[in-house]
Amino acid sequence: MKKLREQELENIQGGGLTLWGVGGIIAAAIFIVGFFDGLTRPVKCDK
Numbered sequence: 001m002k003k004l005r006e007q008e009l010e011n012i013q014g015g016g017l018t019l020w021g022v023g024g025i026i027a028a029a030i031f032i033v034g035f036f037d038g039l040t041r042p043v044k045c046d047k
Contacts (some may be wrong), residue, residue, distance in 0.1 A: 017025075
């Protein structure tokens, strides 16, 4: 295992979310909420 100097530690990047990552998380949350809403409160179609 390599020990990093303080300057090398300050230059480490990563772990951030992109706009696509945030959008995917929001889309998944909306889908899950809609899925369970449809199971617990089914609504008939008007047609």
